[in-house]
Structure formats: structure tokens, C-alpha cells
Amino acid sequence: MSTVPRIARIGMPGLRVRDLPTGGVQAITFHAIVHHRRALLGALLTAIVLLIGVVGSFWTPYDPMTFDTGPAFTPPELAHPMGTDVYGRDILSRVMAGAQVSLLVSAGAVLGSLIFGTIIGLLAGYLGGFVDVVLTRIVDIMLAIPGLVLALGLVTLLRPSAFSVSVALIAVYTWQFARIVRSSVVAVRHRPYVEAAKGLGSSGLSIVFRDIFPTVLPVLIVQVATAFAWGILDEAAIGFLGLGVQPPSPSWGSLLIEGRQYLYDAPWLPVGAGAVVMVAVLGVNLLGDGLRDIVDPRSGGAHL
Amino acid sequence: MTETTPLIRVEGLTVEFPVRGSTVRAVDDVSFEVSRGEIVGLVGESASGKSTLGLSLLRMVPPPGEVRAHRMEFDGRDLSALTESQLRQIRGSEISLIVQDALATMNPVTTVLEQITQVVRDHEGVRSRRVLRERAVQALRDVQLPDVEMNLGRFPHELSGGMQQRVAIAQGLILGPKLIIADEPTTALDVTVQAEILALLKQIRDSGTSIVFVTHDLATVAEICDRVLVMYAGRIVESGTVAEVFAEPQHPYTQGLLASLLPLGGEPPERLEAIPGQPPRPDAWPSGCRFHPRCVLWKSKGEPHICRDEDPRPDESQPHWAACHFALEGAGS
Amino acid sequence: MLRYIVNRLLIVVPLLLALTVLLFVYVHAVPGDPIAGMLGPNGTPELIAQIRTDRGLDRPLLEQYWSWLSGLVAGDLGVSLISGQDITPIVIDRIPATLQLTFAGLFFVILIGFPAGYLAGKYKGGWLDRILSPAALIGLSMPSFWVGTLLILLFGVQLRWFPTGGYVAFEDNSWQSLRLTFMPALVLGITLSPFLARMVRASTAELTREPFVVQARTRGLLPGTISRRYLMRNAILPVVVIIGMQLGTLIGGQVIVEQLFNWPGVGRLLIEGAVRRDYLLVQSLIFVIAVIYIMINLLTEVVHAWLDPRVRL
Numbered sequence: 032m033s034t035v036p037r038i039a040r041i042g043m044p045g046l047r048v049r050d051l052p053t054g055g056v057q058a059i060t061f062h063a064i065v066h067h068r069r070a071l072l073g074a075l076l077t078a079i080v081l082l083i084g085v086v087g088s089f090w091t092p093y094d095p096m097t098f099d100t101g102p103a104f105t106p107p108e109l110a111h112p113m114g115t116d117v118y119g120r121d122i123l124s125r126v127m128a129g130a131q132v133s134l135l136v137s138a139g140a141v142l143g144s145l146i147f148g149t150i151i152g153l154l155a156g157y158l159g160g161f162v163d164v165v166l167t168r169i170v171d172i173m174l175a176i177p178g179l180v181l182a183l184g185l186v187t188l189l190r191p192s193a194f195s196v197s198v199a200l201i202a203v204y205t206w207q208f209a210r211i212v213r214s215s216v217v218a219v220r221h222r223p224y225v226e227a228a229k230g231l232g233s234s235g236l237s238i239v240f241r242d243i244f245p246t247v248l249p250v251l252i253v254q255v256a257t258a259f260a261w262g263i264l265d266e267a268a269i270g271f272l273g274l275g276v277q278p279p280s281p282s283w284g285s286l287l288i289e290g291r292q293y294l295y296d297a298p299w300l301p302v303g304a305g306a307v308v309m310v311a312v313l314g315v316n317l318l319g320d321g322l323r324d325i326v327d328p329r330s331g332g333a334h335l
Numbered sequence: 336m337t338e339t340t341p342l343i344r345v346e347g348l349t350v351e352f353p354v355r356g357s358t359v360r361a362v363d364d365v366s367f368e369v370s371r372g373e374i375v376g377l378v379g380e381s382a383s384g385k386s387t388l389g390l391s392l393l394r395m396v397p398p399p400g401e402v403r404a405h406r407m408e409f410d411g412r413d414l415s416a417l418t419e420s421q422l423r424q425i426r427g428s429e430i431s432l433i434v435q436d437a438l439a440t441m442n443p444v445t446t447v448l449e450q451i452t453q454v455v456r457d458h459e460g461v462r463s464r465r466v467l468r469e470r471a472v473q474a475l476r477d478v479q480l481p482d483v484e485m486n487l488g489r490f491p492h493e494l495s496g497g498m499q500q501r502v503a504i505a506q507g508l509i510l511g512p513k514l515i516i517a518d519e520p521t522t523a524l525d526v527t528v529q530a531e532i533l534a535l536l537k538q539i540r541d542s543g544t545s546i547v548f549v550t551h552d553l554a555t556v557a558e559i560c561d562r563v564l565v566m567y568a569g570r571i572v573e574s575g576t577v578a579e580v581f582a583e584p585q586h587p588y589t590q591g592l593l594a595s596l597l598p599l600g601g602e603p604p605e606r607l608e609a610i611p612g613q614p615p616r617p618d619a620w621p622s623g624c625r626f627h628p629r630c631v632l633w634k635s636k637g638e639p640h641i642c643r644d645e646d647p648r649p650d651e652s653q654p655h656w657a658a659c660h661f662a663l664e665g666a667g668s
Numbered sequence: 669m670l671r672y673i674v675n676r677l678l679i680v681v682p683l684l685l686a687l688t689v690l691l692f693v694y695v696h697a698v699p700g701d702p703i704a705g706m707l708g709p710n711g712t713p714e715l716i717a718q719i720r721t722d723r724g725l726d727r728p729l730l731e732q733y734w735s736w737l738s739g740l741v742a743g744d745l746g747v748s749l750i751s752g753q754d755i756t757p758i759v760i761d762r763i764p765a766t767l768q769l770t771f772a773g774l775f776f777v778i779l780i781g782f783p784a785g786y787l788a789g790k791y792k793g794g795w796l797d798r799i800l801s802p803a804a805l806i807g808l809s810m811p812s813f814w815v816g817t818l819l820i821l822l823f824g825v826q827l828r829w830f831p832t833g834g835y836v837a838f839e840d841n842s843w844q845s846l847r848l849t850f851m852p853a854l855v856l857g858i859t860l861s862p863f864l865a866r867m868v869r870a871s872t873a874e875l876t877r878e879p880f881v882v883q884a885r886t887r888g889l890l891p892g893t894i895s896r897r898y899l900m901r902n903a904i905l906p907v908v909v910i911i912g913m914q915l916g917t918l919i920g921g922q923v924i925v926e927q928l929f930n931w932p933g934v935g936r937l938l939i940e941g942a943v944r945r946d947y948l949l950v951q952s953l954i955f956v957i958a959v960i961y962i963m964i965n966l967l968t969e970v971v972h973a974w975l976d977p978r979v980r981l
Binding site: 168169171172173174175176177178179180181183184186187188260264267268271272273274284287290291294295298301302304305306308309310312313316317320 | 683686687690805806808809810811812813814817818820821825915916917918919920921923924927928938939941942943945946947950951954957958961962
């Protein structure tokens with residue numbers, strides 16, 4: 032931008048105040064995260080939620096399905112820190128059990144869409160030509176359908192279960208990954224060192240892994256975090272709509288169906304269950320934001 | 336305030352920026368005057384401080400820069416004592432700024448008419464659309480913009496580069512300022528358009544407005560400036576009328592700059608003479624005379640110590656002076 | 669301007685066409701027999717076969733596609749898998765309610781998001797900015813159904829300011845209609861404005877450093893003028909673009925909100941269809957929703973071109 036007039040450029044006349052931080056995947060170190068406030072907070076929150084999920088898979092204060100662990104509609108108290116629901120089930124236990132569902136579904140969705148999306152993006156970006164055009168069109172069209180709507184459409188066809196939610200979400204998130212991977216690949220494809228590698232006879236695949244991947248990786252990592260947060264939200268949303276894990280199995284979304292139903296009698300149910308979802312999503316979002324800053328410091332200032 | 340009071344009187348002007356705990360000076364202890372109705376050229380390479388100097392006259396050096404001066408007077412008034420509100424009133428109406436990229440200075444979503452009249456509205460409180468339009472038309476005619484009526488309704492990006500610059504000048508001129516600071520106004524334009532704009536600036540000068548013409552291009556200085564100040568590393572190193580300085584440059588830097596101009600006619604030179612080296616950065620100014628590491632004269636004299644140890648302190652009361660130890664001795668080349 | 673619109677429409681049509689193909693393939697590529705699933709344990713093979721024939725599902729795939737597509741073009745959305753009834757009148761009936769909520773939601777998104785982002789960006793680093801950024805992040809992380817439930821709890825149950833659900837057509841009873849729209853639209857506003865606010869903040873902050881804004885100060889313009897005509901007038905430009913980008917999320921959010929507040933829109937119809945595994949209904953509805961999405965997107969592009977003279981084509 033050498034045409035920026037002087038009036039805008041006079042600030043630090045020709046000075047380099049410090050070396051620009053380099054970023055990239057190698058910048059993601061324990062040290063970096065600990066020193067970045069948001070990343071640290073995010074990592075902590077995420078870790079707590081993960082811990083709850085892990086613990087919840089083999090131990091909860093009460094059995095999440097057992098009725099009458101206490102009187103129905105008990106507000107939060109020592110014996111039942113999150114209260115009890117209409118059947119006297121302990122809400123905290125149900126939340127913990129639900130955590131497992133949410134986290135697994137989201138992780139599965141992210142993993143699946145990461146794999147498929149990367150493959151599509153790589154194919155489109157690297158091969159170019161007709162393949163690229165066709166794939167890109169498909170990606171554009173799929174991205175034109177609002178995500179949740181598409182997921183709902185798919186869940187319609189599969190039996191409502193945690194697995195089908197995961198599959199549906201894979202079908203929604205894949206395209207975003209594909210687009211990101213493709214643009215990274217395209218950006219790198221014509222760089223001199225890639226051309227040079229080709230000239231030296233490196234096979235396509237090795238070029239991809241050695242030269243293209245390092246550029247793509249940081250963006251992917253951030254997107255993984257973002258998608259994971261969305262996964263938790265979407266799984267809960269689909270559960271709330273009754274199309275996910277079916278009762279009496281607890282999932283965060285279906286807990287909120289009950290919450291809405293018994294709003295007058297047990298307001299602590301929706302408040303508590305929803306708050307947990309929020310904290311989980313917030314944690315992952317913070318972590319994602321922090322990672323983005325660490326990996327690409329030049330984007331700093333875009334958000335606080 | 337008699338007619339002979341200089342329009343601008345600056346003494347000991349310094350502009351500092353805090354950097355990494357210490358401070359750095361973009362402009363270092365500069366003094367000069369600008370009379371009414373003259374064009375003063377301010378010449379230098381990048382990082383010489385010339386643009387910052389121009390901005391400081393408007394008190395618009397961006398933070399965290401700080402401006403300090405023993406004396407900073409405009410039209411007899413002390414600029415450093417004015418409040419922000421008073422400064423706002425001066426800007427645009429008594430002192431105007433024109434920069435190189437005219438398009439970048441214009442609001443992309445408002446028409447030419449709206450842009451030009453905004454200045455009138457904000458300074459004079461005029462509301463009448465008819466009057467505003469007449470003033471705009473007159474201002475655009477004054478800068479010789481073709482097709483005034485049509486262009487009033489256009490948006491900035493629809494105009495050519497030369498027209499954009501004319502509109503920008505019109506905006507600066509419409510309130511009849513006493514001083515225009517022009518920072519490389521023609522550098523981005525075609526040669527023919529350049530000539531027209533320069534002619535326009537001369538006319539503006541003739542009608543009584545002073546111009547501080549900031550540039551790196553000595554050729555344009557020769558064309559329209561009355562006096563010239565050569566800046567290097569935050570200091571003025573030579574000052575005089577254009578005729579004097581071009582005919583007998585006293586400072587080796589000025590000599591170098593002039594030598595790198597291609598002469599019209601005659602034999603093409605065997606080599607383009609450029610001044611060796613790069614201009615120094617404000618945080619790393621050479622000791623003594625700041626130009627000495629690049630000074631051909633210094634080398635040819637066997638690198639005398641005085642250039643490294645002492646900052647030249649010229650007699651600035653002379654009409655034509657230069658900040659060089661050997662210029663003071665009267666030995667130019 | 670007209671040429672621009674026509675131009676964009678021409679691009680849209682093949683897109684929609686391709687969409688129908690993709691939708692059809694998508695929907696039919698999934699394993700399992702929906703009719704069997706729908707009927708459940710009551711599904712005897714004869715019953716299944718009969719219903720299949722009845723709904724025209726035993727025809728070759730290509731024929732099914734063609735029949736669906738030509739129906740779409742003619743404005744016929746097909747029949748419901750479950751009831752066999754015509755979908756079209758049901759959908760048309762729900763469109764006004766849907767659009768009312770969509771635009772009310774957009775209204776709140778802009779109302780909350782733009783001023784917040786603008787002020788945060790203009791005074792970047794100031795107290796508002798420092799409060800807003802974490803607030804935005806929290807807002808982004810809140811599930812819409814949770815926000816909605818909380819609002820119902822607060823405004824509906826505790827304060828009793830608003831009814832907690834339902835719908836009244838605008839022309840029937842404007843005031844009540846608006847009252848009912850308020851909470852669901854507010855939920856959309858709260859959950860989606862953080863995106864808008866963030867981006868407006870970034871673009872406004874950049875704006876304050878733009879040469880023409882600096883130059884405006886050089887010209888001694890009044891601070892109020894600079895704020896209104898230079899900053900704000902340019903800051904709204906990206907708003908329209910951002911809304912276009914967020915539209916998908918908005919629609920998704922609207923589906924949830926419609927469910928939560930018993931709002932009779934297309935979204936809720938979609939859920940009903942999904943729950944009952946009526947995939948014919950779902951297929952056509954997804955198409956309808958995609959069309960609405962594309963149309964509103966086109967509208968935002970037109971508005972953007974209208975606001976920004978540099979974009980005029």
C-alpha cells in the first residue's frame with residue numbers, strides 16, 4: 032500500500048519498534064497459551080468441562096435416570112447442587128451425563144468434517160480445473176443452506192440418536208472446512224517453493240504434506256475450535272428440538288425441553304442446564320480466539 | 336500586525352515521538368519564516384521530517400507525537416497557545432492541507448458538491464443550498480475544473496486523478512486561506528496534469544495565498560517556488576531563494592540533489608549521480624553533522640574530525656545559508 | 669440498478685436448480701426406509717407398499733425428481749409423506765409470520781449490534797470497548813433457546829410484561845402482534861448481534877484511521893459532522909454485507925425461536941416435519957427456506973449497492 036498518503040503514515044517515522052511476532056503453528060506452546068489471557072481462560076474452562084464429561088461417564092453423584100433421588104422440584108441445595116426435576120432426578124447428575132453426549136457428538140462432528148472437508152478442499156485446491164469448479168460449486172450451494180436447517184433435514188432421515196446428530200453435523204460443517212482448506216491450498220499452490228519442489232520431481236502428495244500443510248494447519252486449528260463450539264451449541268439445539276438423543280437419556284438439549292415445560296415449577300433447571308452449555312461454548316470460543324491470536328498475531332486488534 | 340509581518344514564524348520547532356522508553360525526533364530544532372504571498376519549497380528525502388513539519392503547522396501531528404517550539408506563530412498568533420476549538424476554526428479556513436493522494440482524502444459516499452460545501456457549512460454556518468452551490472461552483476471554476484455542473488453531482492471515484500486533485504484544492508481554497516500546505520500534490524499525477532496543477536498553484540500564490548510546498552522533487556521546486564528550505568535528518572540544512580540555491584548550492588547535500596537531476600539538452604551524463612547511502616533513521620542519527628557519512632566533500636577532505644564532532648551552526652540571519660562547516664568558510668564546490 | 673438485479677437473479681436460478689438436484693440426492697442417499705420408520709410397528713409390508721405408491725415413491729428416481737422439480741417451478745411443493753396433503757397452502761399460510769419474525773429479528777440485531785460495534789470501534793480501547801468485547805463473546809456463546817427461556821422466565825413469568833408464546837397476525841391486532849413478536853425477535857437480536865458488533869467494531873476502528881477521516885479534521889470540520897457524515901455514513905456499509913453473511917445463522921436461530929415461542933412459521937413446520945419424519949415435507953421446506961435465504965441475501969446486496977456509490981454496477 033505504498034500509495035497511502037503521508038498524512039496517514041506519519042506516526043513512527045521509519046521505525047521498527049520490535050520484531051513482528053511470527054505466529055504459525057509452532058507458536059502454539061504451553062507458554063504462549065498461559066500468557067494469553069483469553070486463551071488461558073478458555074483452556075481452563077474447556078478443561079473443566081472436559082473433566083466433567085470424563086468424570087460423568089463413570090461417576091455421577093446420583094444415577095441420572097433414577098427417579099426420586101429427592102423430592103421433585105427441589106431448588107438447588109447441598110444435597111442437590113442443581114436441584115431436582117419433575118421426577119425427582121438429580122439435575123447435576125443429568126447435566127454431567129449430558130456433558131458426555133454433547134462433547135462426544137461435537138468431537139465426532141468436528142473430526143468427521145475435518146477429514147472430509149480437508150479431502151475435498153485438497154482435491155479442489157490442488158487439482159484445480161474442472162474438479163475444482165465442480166467441487167467449489169457444490170460447496171457454495173451447500174453453504175447456501177442455513178446450517179441448522181440442513182442438519183434438521185438430515186436428522187429427519189436417520190433415527191434420532193447421538194450418532195445421527197453427529198452425522199448430520201458432519202454434513203453441515205464439512206463445507207466450511209473444505210472452503211478454508213481449498214483457499215489455503217490455492218494460495219500456496221503457486222508459490223515459488225512449491226513450483227520448485229515440483230520441478231525437482233517431488234510427488235504431488237509429498238508436496239502437499241510438506242509444503243502446503245504448514246500453511247493450512249494454523250487456520251485449521253482455529254476452525255476446529257470454532258466448529259467444536261458450534262457443535263456443542265448445535266447438538267444442544269437439535270436436542271432441544273427433540274431430534275437428538277431421546278429421553279430418558281439426558282442430553283443438554285433435551286434437559287432444556289423439560290426446562291421450558293416446567294418453567295414455572297423449576298426455573299433452576301433451564302437456568303442451570305443452559306448455563307453449563309454457555310460456559311462450555313464460551314470456554315471453547317475463548318480458546319479458539321486465543322489460538323487465533325497466537326497463530327496469526329497480525330489479526331490482533333480485530334477483537335479485544 | 337503590519338503587512339510585513341511574516342505569515343509564519345517558527346523558532347526551535349521540535350517534534351518528538353516516544354519510542355521504546357526513549358524519545359525520537361522527527362523534526363529537530365527547526366526555525367524558518369514564511370512571508371505572505373510566497374511559495375516556499377520544503378525539500379528532502381523520506382524520513383527527513385518534511386511532512387511532519389508540514390503537519391505540525393496545523394498542530395495535527397498524530398499522537399503520541401509531541402510538538403514543541405520556542406515560537407510558533409501564524410499571522411501573529413501563537414499557535415501553541417490556542418485551544419483545540421480555536422485550532423479547528425483555523426484549519427481549513429486559514430490554513431489548508433493538500434496531500435498527494437487526493438482520492439483518499441475524500442469521503443467516498445458523498446458527492447463533490449457535498450464535500451466542498453461541508454467546509455463552508457461548518458466554518459461559516461451557511462445553510463442556504465443555493466448559496467452553497469454557488470460558492471461550490473465558483474470554487475471549482477477557480478481551480479479550472481472542466482464541466483463543473485456535471486461534476487458537482489459525481490462521486491470522488493468517478494473523477495480522474497487530476498480532477499480529484501483539483502477538487503481537493505478547491506476544498507482547501509474555498510474559504511480563502513492565507514496558507515496552503517501542499518504535501519507532494521503533483522507526485523502521483525501525469526506530467527501534463529502536473530504542469531497544470533503547478534500553474535494553478537502559482538495563480539493561487541499570485542492572489543496572495545502563501546504555499547508551503549513539500550516535496551522530494553527539485554524540478555518542481557525550481558518551477559514554482561520562490562524560496563527553498565532543504566531538509567535532512569530533521570534539520571534544515573540549507574535555506575535561500577530558489578535562484579540562489581540552485582545557482583550556488585552551499586551544502587553538499589543540496590549539491591548532490593541537484594547533481595542527480597537530469598539536465599535538459601546537452602549531452603546525457605555518463606552516470607546518474609546519486610548520493611551514496613541511505614538517509615539515516617531518526618533513532619540512529621549520525622553524530623556531529625548528520626550528513627557527514629554520505630558527504631562526498633567530507634571524504635574528499637580526508638574525513639575531518641569536525642564533521643563528526645560538531646553540529647554545524649550556521650548564521651540563519653543570512654538570506655542564503657547552509658549548515659555545513661565548509662560552507663561557513665565560504666568554500667562551496 | 670435494474671440491470672444489476674436481473675443480473676444477480678440470472679446467477680441465482682442455476683444455483684437453485686443445482687440446489688434441487690443436490691437436495692434430492694442428499695435426501696435419497698441416506699439409508700433406511702422412512703416410510704417404515706414413520707409407520708413404526710404398525711407398518712405391515714402391504715401398508716408400506718400402498719403408501720409408497722400413494723405418494724408416488726415407487727416411481728423411478730429420475731421421474732420423482734422431475735415431478736418434484738416441475739412442481740417447484742409451478743409453485744407446487746408436493747404432498748406430505750404422512751398426510752398426503754398438499755404442502756403448498758400450508759407453507760404459504762405461514763410465510764407472513766415467518767417473514768415478520770425474520771425482519772423483526774434483523775431489526776433487533778442491527779439495533780443492538782450496530783451502535784455497540786460502532787461506539788466500541790470509534791473509541792477503541794475505551795471503557796465501552798472493554799466491556800463490549802467480553803459481552804459479545806458471552807452473547808455468542810449463549811444458546812438461543814436458553815436466552816429465550818430466560819427471557820420468558822423474566823418477562824413472561826416474573827414480570828408478566830409479555831405473553832409467553834403464540835402469534836397474532838399483524839393485520840388482525842397490530843399491537844398484540846408486536847407484543848408477541850418482541851421476545852422472540854429479541855432473542856434473535858441478542859444471540860446474533862455479537863457477530864455484527866464485532867465486525868462493525870473492526871471496520872469502524874479502521875475507518876477512524878482512514879485518510880479521509882483524518883483529512884476531515886484537517887479541514888476543520890465540526891466533530892459532529894465528522895461523526896455523522898464521515899464515520900457513521902461509511903460504517904453502515906459493511907453492516908449490510910455482514911447481515912448477508914449472518915443470514916444463515918439467523919434462519920437457523922429462527923427455527924429454534926419459533927419452536928420455543930410457538931411461533932407458526934416455516935421453521936416450526938420444518939421441525940414438525942422432521943419429528944414426524946416426513947421427508948417429502950422436509951425436502952420441499954428446505955428448498956423454500958433456501959429460496960427465502962437467497963432472496964433476502966439478494967436484497968442485502970441491492971441495499972448495499974444503493975448505499976455505496978462505489979458498488980453501483
